[in-house]
Amino acid sequence: MDNQKSASVENSPPIGGWLWLPSIGLTCGWLGFLSTVGGIRIDVYEIAASSRLADFPNARLFEKIILAVAGLYLLLNLTTAISFFRKRASAPKLVVVFCVCSVLFDIFLSVGASSALGANVNWDWFSLVTLANIIWIVYFLVAKRVKETFVL
Numbered sequence: 001m002d003n004q005k006s007a008s009v010e011n012s013p014p015i016g017g018w019l020w021l022p023s024i025g026l027t028c029g030w031l032g033f034l035s036t037v038g039g040i041r042i043d044v045y046e047i048a049a050s051s052r053l054a055d056f057p058n059a060r061l062f063e064k065i066i067l068a069v070a071g072l073y074l075l076l077n078l079t080t081a082i083s084f085f086r087k088r089a090s091a092p093k094l095v096v097v098f099c100v101c102s103v104l105f106d107i108f109l110s111v112g113a114s115s116a117l118g119a120n121v122n123w124d125w126f127s128l129v130t131l132a133n134i135i136w137i138v139y140f141l142v143a144k145r146v147k148e149t150f151v152l
Contacts (some may be wrong), residue, residue, distance in 0.1 A: 012087060012151050019149060022095060022136060026081040030074060036109070037070045062112050073105055091150050092140040099133040099140075106130070 015023055080098045083091040106129055110121040140146050 012149050013145070015085070015087070015149060017145050018139065018143075019145065023084065026077065026084055026098075030077050033070070033073065033077075037066060058115070066109070066112070069105065069108065073101065076101060087150055089150055092146050095140045096137050099137050103130050103133050 076094075076098055080091070080094040083094050106126055110123075110126055114121050
């Protein structure tokens, strides 16, 4: 059975078409993610340096939670990317999970930054990111190209 499965993966089409976009996102998207997390850490240090930590008592806790969640998120990103580029049958499901986690992380980040750091939330950007993730979820669940590429 393994020989049959590996033969079918070898005969599957290469990653192409619309699948190039998530491949770029899985390869480079973590850079933007790290930039966001780094920006939050800078905000926490600026609050601490300006002696305004009393105004934001949950800033340090929020920073620690963000770092823990960020580690899990990056692990999911790596796992999804490996599965995607090896064209494993589990890749579409992992991409869907990754998209859902991305939206949940954005909600957590936005609400947390607002309450713990007093930051303003750009809900318009959040709406666009959520819409893009919904589109990719639907694509990975129904597209023929996905089914052919990842040998479902």
